[in-house]
Amino acid sequence: xxxxxxxxxxxxTPEPEPxxxxxxxxxxxxxxxxxxxxxxxxxxxxxxxxxxxxxxxAFITGLTDEDVACLDMFEGVMYKRQKVKxxxxxxxxxxxxxxxxxxxxxxxxxxxxxxxxxxxxxxxLEDKEWDFEHFKKRKLKAWAGMVTDPxxxxxxxFADVDAYCAAVATSTRGGLSGGRGTGGRGSGGRGTxxxxxxxxxxGGRGTGGQPMEGxxxxxxxxxxRGVGNQAPRGRGQGAGVSMxx
Numbered sequence: 016x017x018x019x020x021x022x023x024x025x026x027x028t029p030e031p032e033p034x035x036x037x038x039x040x041x042x043x044x045x046x047x048x049x050x051x052x053x054x055x056x057x058x059x060x061x062x063x064x065x066x067x068x069x070x071x072x073a074f075i076t077g078l079t080d081e082d083v084a085c086l087d088m089f090e091g092v093m094y095k096r097q098k099v100k101x102x103x104x105x106x107x108x109x110x111x112x113x114x115x116x117x118x119x120x121x122x123x124x125x126x127x128x129x130x131x132x133x134x135x136x137x138x139x140l141e142d143k144e145w146d147f148e149h150f151k152k153r154k155l156k157a158w159a160g161m162v163t164d165p166x167x168x169x170x171x172x173f174a175d176v177d178a179y180c181a182a183v184a185t186s187t188r189g190g191l192s193g194g195r196g197t198g199g200r201g202s203g204g205r206g207t208x209x210x211x212x213x214x215x216x217x218g219g220r221g222t223g224g225q226p227m228e229g230x231x232x233x234x235x236x237x238x239x240r241g242v243g244n245q246a247p248r249g250r251g252q253g254a255g256v257s258m259x260x
Contacts, residue, residue: 016073017151018109019159024089025082027177029159039077043104043111045118046070046130053145054093058154060145061094061133069115071147074103074128085180086131094131101128112148 018041019029026035050065062070078086087096102122107113113121133140156162160173 017155017159018073019155019161021075023159023173024085024176025078025180027180029161039075039082041109042074042076043107043109044072044074044101044126044128045104045122046072046099046101049099049132051145051147052140052143055139055141058150058158060147061140062130063133063137063140069118071118072101072130073109074101074126081180081183084183085176088179089176090131093133093135095134096129097132099128099130100125101130 016024021039021041022031022036023029025039046062047069048064048066049062049070050068051060051062051070053060090096103124103126104118104121105123107121
């Protein structure tokens with residue numbers, strides 16, 4: 016999950032206030048024994064267990080319980096959040112596109128995290144690696160809500176994610192000032208829970224609609240993400256969440 020998409024989910028905007036961006040830390044990491052594959056007829060990937068393979072992603076800390084609930088909603092029912100062990104990367108920036116052959120030398124501390132693992136049939140996945148660089152160049156702006164071209168379709172699923180997360184913020188923080196997408200969700204309440212996650216560098220939907228194929232927005236296939244009314248999961252389960260990609 017690119018930072019812009021993460022911010023879009025938890026704050027309602029891909030360009031948060033400085034204090035919001037500083038609340039979470041995003042570090043490059045690698046997950047072993049998993050593979051990242053594209054979901055058929057969709058922009059986004061899924062990770063599945065597979066020996067002798069790795070997934071490059073981002074280790075995210077500082078997430079609150081409500082952030083995790085929003086990410087659960089965003090990822091939808093096709094995924095299950097589970098604990099994994101990941102290796103943090105040393106002297107590597109999040110956007111660095113270093114070859115896999117050099118990853119081993121960059122591996123550092125092993126930490127526990129949570130990530131979203133594909134729970135539906137593997138037949139719904141393409142049998143090849145998902146191309147994150149292609150996603151960043153061709154799809155990222157649409158998924159982060161940064162598209163200004165009226166002819167480019169933006170994933171309508173964020174409307175449900177926004178509504179859900181706004182409701183979570185109101186119920187858990189008593190409606191503190193600062194709405195999502197403007198001034199943030201407030202600075203008190205449960206904002207110090209400090210959850211962490213490993214993100215696989217992908218987008219998610221969390222709605223009942225069909226995914227878009229490309230930025231043009233033509234809809235294909237029958238794969239659906241989420242249900243639009245999913246209850247928050249994993250409250251109070253400790254640290255760990257991240258590795259999308």
